[in-house]
Amino acid sequence: MALSLELLSRLESIVGSAYISTDVEVLKAYGHDETEDYSFPPNVVVKPANAFEIAEILKAANDYKMPTTPIGGRTGLSGGALCIYEGIGLSTERLNQILEIDEQNLQVTVEPAVITQVLREAVAEKGLFYPVDPSSMGSCFIGGNIAENSGGARAVKYGVTKDYVLNLEVVLPNGEIIWTGANTLKNSTGYNLTQLMVGSEGTLGVITKIVLKLLPKNSHNVLMLVPFFKAEEACEAVSAIFRAGIVPSALEFMERDAIDWTLQFVEGINVQVPEKVQAHLLIEVDGNYPEILMLEAEKILSVVEHFEIDEVLFADTEDQKNALWKMRRSVAEAVKANSVYKEEDTVVPRYMLPELLTGIKKIGAKYGFQSVCYGHAGDGNLHVNIIKGDLTDEQWQIEVPKGIREIFELTVQLKGTLSGEHGIGFVQKNFMDIAFSKTHLELMERIKHVFDPNNILNPGKIFPDNL
Amino acid sequence: MALSLELLSRLESIVGSAYISTDVEVLKAYGHDETEDYSFPPNVVVKPANAFEIAEILKAANDYKMPTTPIGGRTGLSGGALCIYEGIGLSTERLNQILEIDEQNLQVTVEPAVITQVLREAVAEKGLFYPVDPSSMGSCFIGGNIAENSGGARAVKYGVTKDYVLNLEVVLPNGEIIWTGANTLKNSTGYNLTQLMVGSEGTLGVITKIVLKLLPKNSHNVLMLVPFFKAEEACEAVSAIFRAGIVPSALEFMERDAIDWTLQFVEGINVQVPEKVQAHLLIEVDGNYPEILMLEAEKILSVVEHFEIDEVLFADTEDQKNALWKMRRSVAEAVKANSVYKEEDTVVPRYMLPELLTGIKKIGAKYGFQSVCYGHAGDGNLHVNIIKGDLTDEQWQIEVPKGIREIFELTVQLKGTLSGEHGIGFVQKNFMDIAFSKTHLELMERIKHVFDPNNILNPGKIFPDNL
Numbered sequence: 001m002a003l004s005l006e007l008l009s010r011l012e013s014i015v016g017s018a019y020i021s022t023d024v025e026v027l028k029a030y031g032h033d034e035t036e037d038y039s040f041p042p043n044v045v046v047k048p049a050n051a052f053e054i055a056e057i058l059k060a061a062n063d064y065k066m067p068t069t070p071i072g073g074r075t076g077l078s079g080g081a082l083c084i085y086e087g088i089g090l091s092t093e094r095l096n097q098i099l100e101i102d103e104q105n106l107q108v109t110v111e112p113a114v115i116t117q118v119l120r121e122a123v124a125e126k127g128l129f130y131p132v133d134p135s136s137m138g139s140c141f142i143g144g145n146i147a148e149n150s151g152g153a154r155a156v157k158y159g160v161t162k163d164y165v166l167n168l169e170v171v172l173p174n175g176e177i178i179w180t181g182a183n184t185l186k187n188s189t190g191y192n193l194t195q196l197m198v199g200s201e202g203t204l205g206v207i208t209k210i211v212l213k214l215l216p217k218n219s220h221n222v223l224m225l226v227p228f229f230k231a232e233e234a235c236e237a238v239s240a241i242f243r244a245g246i247v248p249s250a251l252e253f254m255e256r257d258a259i260d261w262t263l264q265f266v267e268g269i270n271v272q273v274p275e276k277v278q279a280h281l282l283i284e285v286d287g288n289y290p291e292i293l294m295l296e297a298e299k300i301l302s303v304v305e306h307f308e309i310d311e312v313l314f315a316d317t318e319d320q321k322n323a324l325w326k327m328r329r330s331v332a333e334a335v336k337a338n339s340v341y342k343e344e345d346t347v348v349p350r351y352m353l354p355e356l357l358t359g360i361k362k363i364g365a366k367y368g369f370q371s372v373c374y375g376h377a378g379d380g381n382l383h384v385n386i387i388k389g390d391l392t393d394e395q396w397q398i399e400v401p402k403g404i405r406e407i408f409e410l411t412v413q414l415k416g417t418l419s420g421e422h423g424i425g426f427v428q429k430n431f432m433d434i435a436f437s438k439t440h441l442e443l444m445e446r447i448k449h450v451f452d453p454n455n456i457l458n459p460g461k462i463f464p465d466n467l
Numbered sequence: 468m469a470l471s472l473e474l475l476s477r478l479e480s481i482v483g484s485a486y487i488s489t490d491v492e493v494l495k496a497y498g499h500d501e502t503e504d505y506s507f508p509p510n511v512v513v514k515p516a517n518a519f520e521i522a523e524i525l526k527a528a529n530d531y532k533m534p535t536t537p538i539g540g541r542t543g544l545s546g547g548a549l550c551i552y553e554g555i556g557l558s559t560e561r562l563n564q565i566l567e568i569d570e571q572n573l574q575v576t577v578e579p580a581v582i583t584q585v586l587r588e589a590v591a592e593k594g595l596f597y598p599v600d601p602s603s604m605g606s607c608f609i610g611g612n613i614a615e616n617s618g619g620a621r622a623v624k625y626g627v628t629k630d631y632v633l634n635l636e637v638v639l640p641n642g643e644i645i646w647t648g649a650n651t652l653k654n655s656t657g658y659n660l661t662q663l664m665v666g667s668e669g670t671l672g673v674i675t676k677i678v679l680k681l682l683p684k685n686s687h688n689v690l691m692l693v694p695f696f697k698a699e700e701a702c703e704a705v706s707a708i709f710r711a712g713i714v715p716s717a718l719e720f721m722e723r724d725a726i727d728w729t730l731q732f733v734e735g736i737n738v739q740v741p742e743k744v745q746a747h748l749l750i751e752v753d754g755n756y757p758e759i760l761m762l763e764a765e766k767i768l769s770v771v772e773h774f775e776i777d778e779v780l781f782a783d784t785e786d787q788k789n790a791l792w793k794m795r796r797s798v799a800e801a802v803k804a805n806s807v808y809k810e811e812d813t814v815v816p817r818y819m820l821p822e823l824l825t826g827i828k829k830i831g832a833k834y835g836f837q838s839v840c841y842g843h844a845g846d847g848n849l850h851v852n853i854i855k856g857d858l859t860d861e862q863w864q865i866e867v868p869k870g871i872r873e874i875f876e877l878t879v880q881l882k883g884t885l886s887g888e889h890g891i892g893f894v895q896k897n898f899m900d901i902a903f904s905k906t907h908l909e910l911m912e913r914i915k916h917v918f919d920p921n922n923i924l925n926p927g928k929i930f931p932d933n934l
Contacts, residue, residue: 195662
């Protein structure tokens with residue numbers, strides 16, 4: 001799809017010549033995110049300054065029926081920001097201000113291009129806590145977190161992005177601007193368009209302001225690493241911890257390979273993994289009273305001791321804690337550095353994790369692929385990295401997708417679904433029929449049509465090709 | 468609107484003759500809820516046994532373009548279940564089973580007509596906790612809680628109904644049956660129809676199965692009653708408590724009149740209210756460690772002591788706690804017993820409460836009405852009971868609504884909205900233009916049209932008459 005000079009000139013008059021580019025290198029840079037090795041550059045990149053400019057861009061896009069894809073931090077893992085039909089790449093990067101930290105109401109109002117960690121640190125300085133911590137928080141945008149309904153390690157206790165979004169300013173595809181809700185903790189006033197927008201992957205509108213709920217900050221935490229001799233037992237321990245009445249602030253699972261690859265990839269993490277160890281749980285409890293946290297840690301110990309485990313490592317210093325978290329957060333990059341891979345974001349009720357893990361390994365054996373699994377086990381959210389390794393291109397493109405389909409079928413049988421926190425975007429859309437009936441998908445598509453009758457905003461995402 | 472014999476006979480063949488009625492007394496009984504003194508009986512009441520029968524009823528309603536209103540526990544406060552265009556009253560009362568308490572995954576699957584308190588007690592027996600506790604929990608249905616996105620006293624710490632709904636089985640207006648999501652804590656798979664359904668007041672589908680998240684049960688709590696000499700200072704204390712880093716499990720506000728009327732109405736509550744006291748805060752903290760709760764209670768004391776207060780009452784026994792909660796939960800009934808009234812469900816960011824309260828009293832003075840205010844102050848959710856008292860019918864029907872409009876305008880100016888937990892239903896729909904632009908309302912109406920093109924399901928609710 002080529003852009004007419006007329007449209008280009010209209011876009012330039014909206015954003016100014018400094019904020020529009022058709023340079024090939026720029027287009028290429030904006031044409032990928034962290035999803036495998038995909039590259040889908042737009043025809044033009046625009047960098048509007050505010051909601052009004054975004055409104056004008058979307059009006060122009062409607063006039064020319066031009067595909068327009070919102071682009072955030074480009075850290076997505078489902079290809080939600082890829083310009084698969086070219087067209088306009090709409091980068092939100094200039095909307096990057098923290099507008100107000102409201103200490104009276106425990107709220108923050110931000111623009112979408114604020115980096116999640118920057119937001120977390122800014123509110124922490126005021127003694128406040130924004131708990132959502134995706135592994136990419138050092139570079140992802142909060143707007144993208146809302147588009148994908150991102151989670152992270154602390155979701156197990158504190159919930160995901162959707163649980164913190166109170167109100168959104170959104171530019172609708174027709175260029176009108178609305179606030180979806182109110183700045184209140186409770187709201188029973190009409191349909192919940194705020195929650196409809198969260199996780200809609202930039203297909204229903206462009207988010208330009210965000211009001212988030214904050215919590216008072218906790219002062220203490222205890223972190224421990226528990227090595228298991230059997231990976232399935234690590235999964236079983238997860239629900240046993242909850243049944244003992246503990247709600248940990250993080251409960252992460254890492255398979256042996258994930259740890260080995262990460263220790264090779266990241267320098268300076270002093271963790272020894274004995275040969276018999278097949279998986280780790282990284283477990284954190286947090287709160288304001290250290291003596292209570294020690295009690296809870298002891299309760300957790302008494303639960304995991306019912307399984308075959310090696311010696312538990314308690315992180316005694318901040319440095320040790322940071323090293324363990326660095327290890328956990330580096331797994332995805334380490335796997336990526338090791339081989340071409342596909343990452344699936346399966347999620348099931350947490351007690352189903354052992355069955356899911358066993359099933360994934362069986363399916364891998366059937367189709368001849370290796371998988372490395374890790375993730376937010378406390379939520380039942382298992383990231384499955386399928387490794388290309390020595391597979392031929394043919395096996396990779398034909399056999400592996402059959403295996404992935406079987407993994408998702410298993411996930412849905414276990415009352416889970418396709419994505420816990422990465423979204424469907426481009427790469428998972430043709431598996432949507434596994435989770436939803438045709439009726440259900442058509443209902444979603446008609447909602448999309450209500451917002452975006454010309455299908456200009458982020459087309460080719462979420463919905464399967466043959467709907 | 469009269470029903471043809473043909474349609475009646477079709478409905479009878481669906482539910483069986485024991486579960487259909489056109490008896491005038493029955494119609495009258497199903498024609499009201501707890502909203503003021505409204506009465507809108509349907510032409511026929513049907514009591515289907517399951518989702519399949521509901522699907523057949525909705526297909527018939529579509530064939531005959533017959534208004535059909537889902538009816539639950541009839542405890543609603545916004546008239547969401549009133550059959551304002553007559554037609555079919557669809558009572559869910561026979562779908563009243565707790566289907567599964569899943570102790571492994573901390574979930575419960577229920578039918579919509581389970582009474583909320585019955586649900587809470589059933590899971591408590593297994594050591595689990597469903598925190599949402601609307602004042603009507605002894606008689607309201609969980610299905611109605613979902614339709615209205617109900618809150619309650621514990622929402623301040625634990626959130627409202629929407630925060631516990633994982634997945635819903637819904638009969639769509641065309642008779643098709645879907646599950647909206649998955650039984651998982653995280654979900655980034657397509658548009659969030661689960662959350663679109665929560666709070667949609669029975670206008671988008673009939674909920675027939677519900678999967679709720681549960682928590683491990685806390686073992687202890689501390690409850691205190693703090694009497695303030697100035698009502699505004701009680702409101703100010705609310706946000707001061709949060710800023711001190713405490714998240715109470717309940718933080719309720721009651722004006723002097725609310726308490727006086729309640730103590731007259733309910734017998735056997737041993738609370739003395741000195742003359743100078745103008746308002747109370749009822750404050751609870753909960754957790755597993757009594758010594759920590761005492762620390763937190765002391766922190767709260769040190770916050771409230773900065774205001775002009777009388778002696779704080781600590782509830783030492785279960786009986787005292789129950790008495791205080793009974794007092795709080797009886798306020799609405801006590802006000803109702805005292806006078807005809809209208810109840811508004813305003814909600815603002817919590818720090819705006821003093822300004823809201825002052826504004827409401829000013830508006831009352833301007834239009835000559837008395838108001839009694841109480842509610843979930845920790846959430847910024849203030850129930851405003853406007854008392855008819857000695858007002859003439861003309862004042863009641865013409866002047867008072869002008870005042871209510873001003874109250875809602877003030878609420879929205881303070882970044883709040885019309886309803887925190889009661890819904891819009893029938894009685895608040897003509898105030899919706901205060902909170903939403905025409906664009907926004909039309910967007911919601913087009914979503915309604917996607918689900919229900921013939922507008923048969925609960926027509927005349929949420930949307931203003933002149934949209």
